[in-house]
Amino acid sequence: MSDQEYDVTPDPAVLQKELQEGWDNRGKAPANAPNLFELVDSDLEGDEFEGKRMVMNFGPQHPATHGTLRSVFTLEGETIIHTDPELGYLHTGFEKLGEHMTYQQWVTVTDRMNYLSAINNNVGYAVAVEDLLQIEVPERCQVLRVIMCELSRISDHILCLGLQGMDLGAFSVMLWAFRQRERIYDIIEAVCGARLTTSWTRIGGLMRDVPDFFEDQVYTFLEDFPKLIEEYNTMLTNNRIFVDRLVGVGVLTKEDALSFGVTGPIGRASGVDFDVRRDNPYLGYDRFEINVPVHEEGDCYARYLQRMREVESSLDIIRQALAVLPPDGPVDHPDFKLSLPEKDAVYNDMESLIHHFKLVMLGHGIRPEADTAVYRATEAPCGELGFFMYSDGSDHAYRLRIRPPSFYNYAVFPSLSEGSMISDAVAVLSSLHVIAGELDR
Amino acid sequence: MMEWFAENPVLSGIIKAVVLFAVPMQIVPGLIYFERRICAWIQDRKGPNRVGPIGALQPLADVVKLLMKEDIAPKGVDRAIYVLAPALVFIPSMLAFAIVPVGMDLQVFNPNSGVIFAITIGSFAVYGLSFGGWASNNKYSLLGGLRSSAQMISYEAALFLALMSALMMAGTVDLNVVVRDQIAHGWNIWRQPVGAVLFLVASFAETNRLPFDLAECESELIGGYHTEYTSMKFAMFFLGEYIAMITMSALMVTLFLGGWSMPTFLLTIVHDWFGVAISFDQVTLGTMFWSIVFFSAKTSALLFLFIWVRWTLPRFRYDQLMRLGWKVMIPVALANLAITATVIVLMED
Numbered sequence: 016m017s018d019q020e021y022d023v024t025p026d027p028a029v030l031q032k033e034l035q036e037g038w039d040n041r042g043k044a045p046a047n048a049p050n051l052f053e054l055v056d057s058d059l060e061g062d063e064f065e066g067k068r069m070v071m072n073f074g075p076q077h078p079a080t081h082g083t084l085r086s087v088f089t090l091e092g093e094t095i096i097h098t099d100p101e102l103g104y105l106h107t108g109f110e111k112l113g114e115h116m117t118y119q120q121w122v123t124v125t126d127r128m129n130y131l132s133a134i135n136n137n138v139g140y141a142v143a144v145e146d147l148l149q150i151e152v153p154e155r156c157q158v159l160r161v162i163m164c165e166l167s168r169i170s171d172h173i174l175c176l177g178l179q180g181m182d183l184g185a186f187s188v189m190l191w192a193f194r195q196r197e198r199i200y201d202i203i204e205a206v207c208g209a210r211l212t213t214s215w216t217r218i219g220g221l222m223r224d225v226p227d228f229f230e231d232q233v234y235t236f237l238e239d240f241p242k243l244i245e246e247y248n249t250m251l252t253n254n255r256i257f258v259d260r261l262v263g264v265g266v267l268t269k270e271d272a273l274s275f276g277v278t279g280p281i282g283r284a285s286g287v288d289f290d291v292r293r294d295n296p297y298l299g300y301d302r303f304e305i306n307v308p309v310h311e312e313g314d315c316y317a318r319y320l321q322r323m324r325e326v327e328s329s330l331d332i333i334r335q336a337l338a339v340l341p342p343d344g345p346v347d348h349p350d351f352k353l354s355l356p357e358k359d360a361v362y363n364d365m366e367s368l369i370h371h372f373k374l375v376m377l378g379h380g381i382r383p384e385a386d387t388a389v390y391r392a393t394e395a396p397c398g399e400l401g402f403f404m405y406s407d408g409s410d411h412a413y414r415l416r417i418r419p420p421s422f423y424n425y426a427v428f429p430s431l432s433e434g435s436m437i438s439d440a441v442a443v444l445s446s447l448h449v450i451a452g453e454l455d456r
Numbered sequence: 457m458m459e460w461f462a463e464n465p466v467l468s469g470i471i472k473a474v475v476l477f478a479v480p481m482q483i484v485p486g487l488i489y490f491e492r493r494i495c496a497w498i499q500d501r502k503g504p505n506r507v508g509p510i511g512a513l514q515p516l517a518d519v520v521k522l523l524m525k526e527d528i529a530p531k532g533v534d535r536a537i538y539v540l541a542p543a544l545v546f547i548p549s550m551l552a553f554a555i556v557p558v559g560m561d562l563q564v565f566n567p568n569s570g571v572i573f574a575i576t577i578g579s580f581a582v583y584g585l586s587f588g589g590w591a592s593n594n595k596y597s598l599l600g601g602l603r604s605s606a607q608m609i610s611y612e613a614a615l616f617l618a619l620m621s622a623l624m625m626a627g628t629v630d631l632n633v634v635v636r637d638q639i640a641h642g643w644n645i646w647r648q649p650v651g652a653v654l655f656l657v658a659s660f661a662e663t664n665r666l667p668f669d670l671a672e673c674e675s676e677l678i679g680g681y682h683t684e685y686t687s688m689k690f691a692m693f694f695l696g697e698y699i700a701m702i703t704m705s706a707l708m709v710t711l712f713l714g715g716w717s718m719p720t721f722l723l724t725i726v727h728d729w730f731g732v733a734i735s736f737d738q739v740t741l742g743t744m745f746w747s748i749v750f751f752s753a754k755t756s757a758l759l760f761l762f763i764w765v766r767w768t769l770p771r772f773r774y775d776q777l778m779r780l781g782w783k784v785m786i787p788v789a790l791a792n793l794a795i796t797a798t799v800i801v802l803m804e805d
Binding site: 069071077078079093180181182183184185186187190191194250251254256257259260436437438439441 | 495498499500501595596599666667669673674675676677678767768769770771772773774775776
């Protein structure tokens with residue numbers, strides 16, 4: 016594994032240069048940019064099959080899209096000969112919001128991106144801003160973030176596996192997955208009060224320290240969880256119908272995966288041996304021994320197995336992290352120019368009151384140095400989740416861009432689904448695990 | 457009383473018809489309730505438990521809901537066929553049930569063609585599904601209808617060949633004689649295990665239940681042929697599916713699981729517990745009652761299997777289903793039939 020092969024950290028200077036040359040860095044296209052809405056499929060017209068084809072809307076409301084995705088299939092019988100994916104049904108303007116909300120406020124927006132593993136987004140964003148500020152969070156905070164990230168990753172993966180079963184008709188397995196997900200939600204609720212939209216991280220720390228029983232709760236979960244893996248093996252992994260439906264379906268080659276920028280479990284299932292946690296460590300991930308499983312086949316079944324094995328690897332990381340978790344210590348960065356002081360101190364101490372006021376009031380708060388930019392990627396459950404931020408020295412980013420893994424993963428959907436049947440397209444889509452909130456952001 | 461039935465064939469026929477029509481119609485709500493409870497149990501949920509004691513009135517609430525729903529027909533439907541389709545699913549399954557002996561010699565009518573009548577009439581259901589899919593003016597429905605017609609026609613062949621093997625054992629198409637033959641020689645599931653398995657699998661396909669529910673296929677075709685149906689029209693499809701399930705289970709019980717009979721050791725248990733001596737030599741009211749109990753018990757067990765499988769297995773892909781039907785089930789069924797025929801002829805000599 017060399018860094019050149021899969022370089023994830025583009026030089027901010029290059030990005031800035033690109034921004035200045037053609038594209039307005041707030042996303043406005045230059046005059047010579049291609050018009051994406053004029054792409055016409057001329058090869059669909061005027062051949063022998065004209066009139067024998069059927070154009071079918073797959074979504075935006077369809078049970079298998081698990082959100083609001085839309086693809087337009089051109090069918091010959093049940094075989095898909097052309098797929099035309101359309102984005103934007105869940106466009107929420109998250110990036111634009113980043114230009115108007117302070118760094119701290121925007122944490123709440125990250126919850127809504129990949130709502131199945133909100134913690135990973137919170138952490139990814141916090142890490143990126145901390146890189147921009149060039150600070151490092153205390154060790155306890157780091158380890159807690161790692162534990163919660165991995166729990167969240169497990170919950171995302173097991174749901175994806177369950178949905179893969181559900182889309183093929185095995186509905187019960189999905190609900191069995193939810194039983195374990197509830198346990199993870201319980202932990203998340205104990206840690207931050209919310210179950211889905213967590214908003215757990217703060218710039219330079221956490222919303223609050225975890226409760227006393229946190230470790231016990233995680234240990235109990237670790238003991239109970241392997242049952243679910245056994246259930247999956249019984250119900251799906253060794254199920255003849257399930258295996259026949261997935262093996263050889265939707266094969267993504269390593270070259271395609273690389274050229275489309277597919278990362279995460281989907282890339283690794285195609286043989287792209289790359290994991291941000293291992294190859295570009297953050298939050299002290301380098302102190303853990305991370306087992307990164309890789310599959311070569313690149314079909315839906317490989318993606319299924321990949322996620323199964325990644326769940327096990329995450330469990331392993333949680334065990335290691337719990338072992339090194341400092342029993343005590345601050346979870347916030349000590350600099351009060353960055354993190355809020357204790358509430359008690361705010362009420363009784365002049366300095367703290369001023370810090371609190373400055374941090375909370377609009378127009379003050381966290382202000383990174385002007386003309387600095389950062390691109391920081393973290394390993395989210397779906398792949399590489401990156402944040403690019405350009406600071407103009409004010410309390411909000413001048414430009415905030417997200418690299419959502421689902422966007423890149425969805426890009427391969429047309430090439431994987433073309434030539435297969437509708438049933439296969441459903442299997443492919445569920446194995447890609449596209450989250451519309453993150454895709455359209 | 458038995459004599460009265462024999463003396464008044466018309467009246468008794470009407471009574472039987474009414475009762476045997478009413479009973480499956482009453483079983484369906486119960487079956488839906490049990491399906492929901494069993495699937496909740498499989499999935500670690502509670503299931504319906506609010507309407508009435510332990511949720512038992514939930515089917516009633518469902519029916520009221522379906523009746524009160526607005527009956528929407530989408531633009532561009534072929535009105536006549538659109539309305540006809542649900543009936544075409546519902547009526548054949550009901551008619552096929554009429555020839556199944558639910559108790560000792562207890563069936564609505566016993567035509568000379570016997571079980572062949574049931575299978576032939578049951579085949580009409582495929583028209584309902586494909587008409588429904590075609591008339592709905594919806595692409596998903598169309599695909600569902602196409603899939604269901606191809607699937608049901610393919611699996612009908614396997615179903616019929618498997619059924620033939622059971623009929624050959626008794627040498628008749630009269631289902632009562634088939635049952636009596638099983639009383640004398642043991643259940644057909646032991647004598648025709650291959651035939652029994654094939655029949656079971658084909659009946660799953662015939663009733664469009666998972667793993668063969670490609671015509672509905674919620675995650676691919678939304679609802680398949682019934683996507684565009686609402687209100688009571690949808691309920692008729694639903695009812696048709698469940699009655700087909702009951703009919704198929706009843707046929708399976710009659711052909712392979714001894715029908716309304718029970719093996720002798722179970723009869724002794726009944727004798728020990730209830731003090732009733734049952735002999736299937738002559739028709740009495742008591743025997744009739746117990747034969748209905750046995751039949752219902754076996755059918756319920758099979759229905760439980762239907763539900764259990766549905767909430768456990770994933771579904772096939774369309775081409776895999778066809779391959780299984782034509783390349784595995786039909787050749788195996790033919791071979792089984794040939795072997796059975798040869799053995800029967802050799803044993804007669």
